[in-house]
Amino acid sequence: MILPVHDLVRERITATLVRQYGLAADALPAIVIDYPPTRALGDLALPVAFELARRLRKAPRLIAEEIAGALGEIPGVSRVQATGGYLNLFLDRKAFLTGRLAAGTVGVAPRPRSQVVKTIVEHTAINPNKAAHIGHLRNSALGDTLVRTLRFRGVPVEVQNYIDDTGVQVADVVVGFRELERQDLAGIRAIAGSTRFDFYCWDLYARVADWYEEDKARLTTRLETLHAIERGGNETAEIAAFIADRIVRCHLKTMARMNVDYDLLSWEGDILHLHFWARTFEILKEKGAVFLQSEGRLAGCWVMRIDEEGGTADAAEEAGEDEDREKVIVRSNGTVTYVGKDMANQFWKFGVLGRDFHYRVFDRREDGTPIWATCREEVPGTPAHPPFGGAGAVFNVIDVRQSYLQKLLKQALVAIGHPLEAERSVHFSYEMVALTHNTARQLGYTLSDEDAARPFVEVSGRKGLGVKADDLLDVLTKKAGEEVAKRNPDLPPDEARRIAEGIAVAAVRYFMIRFSRGKLIAFDIDEALNFEGESGPYIQYAVVRANNIFQKLRDREEVGEAEFLSPLGSTPTEELDGGFEGHDLWALVLEAARLDEVAEQAVRTLEFSVLAKYAFGLAQTFNAFYHRFPILNEPRDDARRWRAAAVSYFRHQLTGALSLMGIPVPPRM
């Protein structure tokens, strides 16, 4: 953990600048802390002297030297050196490493200034009408990593998965069962009980799309079905409810394979039946956030005015584009649009709706703890539930195409007098997952000319084109299983299987996190199957090797880790100080210490590729170290003890980095 050191250094530098140059503490430039290119130059680099050169009318070199001279002792810092204008600090290596080891598994100190408001993260939110695909995996991998990293930073998080059980996608599958397959509820139940239901619906959904395509008049069936579902109290609604329930259970199983979990499933149908929308509409009207348009093409609709940043209202009026700046919330036929329902949900999340759901236990995890779901009325015998909703901050993990609507949610919050909530209403957006030409062909898809002209092929549920999440995990698990069996022929099959599953999770989750979220991923099955180089399994392998050293230490020398490391206080430090063969050992320790800094940066910038790259880079650093510096076979006692200490800290930190990404560490690989 390096951030406490950063904080202390910043504090001391600030105090020194105030004292030395009479500068006001609040008028100082931000104190940037970097890392020098090599450990020989130092451990922390501060370019603050460059920043002050103009103001103090002095050469940076001189300022750096003055600060170095005036800084005085800083606990944990052994030496300060001005180099070419930089202020370079050297840490007390022994104190640092023994201190980190003593801190043990605690490590999760929330920063004092981090806001500890209750935070809701909504992610996954797959239409409950067919199997999850790789695009959904990007959503849940990003969302779950956000959740884990926030919790690591000490933020209390509630994870929600929104279920759109009353939308057209569910209606389409209902249409498929009724019109194409002539099934009633009993028949559908039988199918659900005897097939991979989410896979079955995947194919059926594609067939329904074709069926509509053949005769557009058939779309009226969809509309009628949708209305019947919204009304409730009929068999159509019962069928829809059954399908949604079953598919959601499939999705939860798929996500559990990925180590993705939820606190609450919030159902759109409940929002409607509990009249959250009616209440939302009242609030919007009271606050004047919506109005009834009386003329033009939107006559008869309740609309919200849209503030466009970067353009003035005058300019819009001059251009005669007034109507383009209004978003329909309630249609002229009185029904609410998707945005309206989303507003109701968002208001509830922030606790500004003045209503709440009832709750039921939807399912139980392996450990017996309940997964909660919203419901319409009290269910007798339900145990006490945690307080849901009422958050101070909300992250909605949704792809970038929803940016416009997410912006409207923020504006609605402002419009009803909640600017603070609007500010803390964050759209955590990301680009889509497409397929490479190669992978699309492998799936048996023939490329159209239009497809061939582009560098990738878009996933399409309507065409049934895509890689199902479970299929992908199965293929990866099989491949990993072969590799495990090859390397560990003595392993019992079920244990090999468990290990393979963990490797598959690492492969997928790392792949989904490693790219910037604003980057479109062209998914390639062959690339995903590669466990070498920059991959999740590579990182796992590094930890497994590190763990193996301590395992061997126990097996061969019958000495435990703690016992082996206990004499460090009186062990000569030449090895640690770089006196024997350079600074590689210390470099590993310092890099391992940066986990908290990287987690902080990831949350601040909402960019989790930095976490992935950090973990990979740290694994690389270790692998190189492992190759060069033997531990069990090292004859010099002091050298092997310090090396073991570094590896101990390293594995603790990299295990932590992996756990932020939801990736387990296998016992063997």
Add this chain to the structure above:
RNA sequence: GCGCCCGUAGCUCAGCAGGAUAGAGCAUCGGUUUCCUAAACCGGGGGUCGCGUGUUCGAGUCACGCCGGGCGCACCA
């Protein structure tokens, strides 16, 4: 038309709040295993950071303008 995102090695991508010599993986060429797991390690070749102007002691990073590509701007969800 307006808004947002992307453009860095042959390919796929990192590059943090501007900071020391622009990095990784893949591909390619060459090397390493009586030694804690070769899912590893070491080395070679490969760059006008889309173009231009500006700000700065310093720009891949910031600002503005272009060029190229993607997405969004429904009484769909």
